[in-house]
Amino acid sequence: MPQLIAGNWKMHKTRAEAVALAASLRAAPIPPGARLLVCPPFTALAAVAEALAGSAIAVGGQDCHMAPQGPHTGDISAPMLKEAGAGFVILGHSERRQNHGETSEQVREKVLAAVAAGLTPIVCVGETADQRANGAETDTVGWQISGSLPAGFAGVVAYEPVWAIGTGRTPTPEEVAAMHGFIRAELTRQFAAAGAGVAILYGGSVNAGNAAGLLGLPEVGGALVGGASLTAEAFLAIAAAAR
Numbered sequence: 001m002p003q004l005i006a007g008n009w010k011m012h013k014t015r016a017e018a019v020a021l022a023a024s025l026r027a028a029p030i031p032p033g034a035r036l037l038v039c040p041p042f043t044a045l046a047a048v049a050e051a052l053a054g055s056a057i058a059v060g061g062q063d064c065h066m067a068p069q070g071p072h073t074g075d076i077s078a079p080m081l082k083e084a085g086a087g088f089v090i091l092g093h094s095e096r097r098q099n100h101g102e103t104s105e106q107v108r109e110k111v112l113a114a115v116a117a118g119l120t121p122i123v124c125v126g127e128t129a130d131q132r133a134n135g136a137e138t139d140t141v142g143w144q145i146s147g148s149l150p151a152g153f154a155g156v157v158a159y160e161p162v163w164a165i166g167t168g169r170t171p172t173p174e175e176v177a178a179m180h181g182f183i184r185a186e187l188t189r190q191f192a193a194a195g196a197g198v199a200i201l202y203g204g205s206v207n208a209g210n211a212a213g214l215l216g217l218p219e220v221g222g223a224l225v226g227g228a229s230l231t232a233e234a235f236l237a238i239a240a241a242a243r
């Protein structure tokens with residue numbers, strides 16, 4: 001199975017800029033080891049999905065509400081994402097857990113909503129710098145997995161240490177391998193056969209220079225990329241390291 005290289009564009013790109021980036025990605029050959037996914041902001045999602053229609057590049061949202069519709073000002077539902085052309089949705093990103101107070105329980109409800117709408121959820125987990133300094137990284141991630149993933153979970157998990165996001169710092173290869181091994185063991189223990197098939201992405205300051213090392217580690221099923229997904233060159237250079 002090729003590795004999933006997912007770009008989280010966060011709150012970047014106007015609709016015109018997003019379509020231009022999608023067109024550049026579409027024009028390039030997809031590296032053989034990679035499956036590509038881009039997650040534009042909501043305002044650009046439908047236009048990007050249209051620009052990529054018929055290509056092998058998938059499109060995803062960056063969050064969704066747990067309800068299919070209702071009085072939720074500023075929110076977007078999973079069926080709305082699906083209708084706009086999304087196949088995936090990132091859920092429980094640390095910027096949502098920290099800046100919007102999202103709990104694992106809410107993330108679990110969002111996962112259920114995403115699956116009901118036919119979307120593949122990418123659920124983010126990861127410890128803060130303080131939690132790692134206190135030796136609490138595996139406990140933290142273990143609790144996030146049991147709290148955020150519903151029974152029978154068959155989506156994607158992204159391990160994103162909070163302290164590595166947008167900082168240029170990454171864990172050592174040993175630390176990444178240890179955490180991915182732990183997550184695989186937890187998924188298998190908690191979700192049996194479904195858990196054994198879940199891809200585990202690494203995210204946090206992935207770039208062209210470190211991608212091959214990170215993507216070559218055991219149980220790393222791909223990458224969730226923030227800053228380096230904002231240009232076609234940088235994103236495709238990471239994808240070229242996939243296997």
Ligand code: PEP
Nearest residue numbers: 165166203204205226227
């Ligand atoms: C992210 O926020 O999902 C992320 C991985 O960001 P960056 O690659 O910029 O660290």
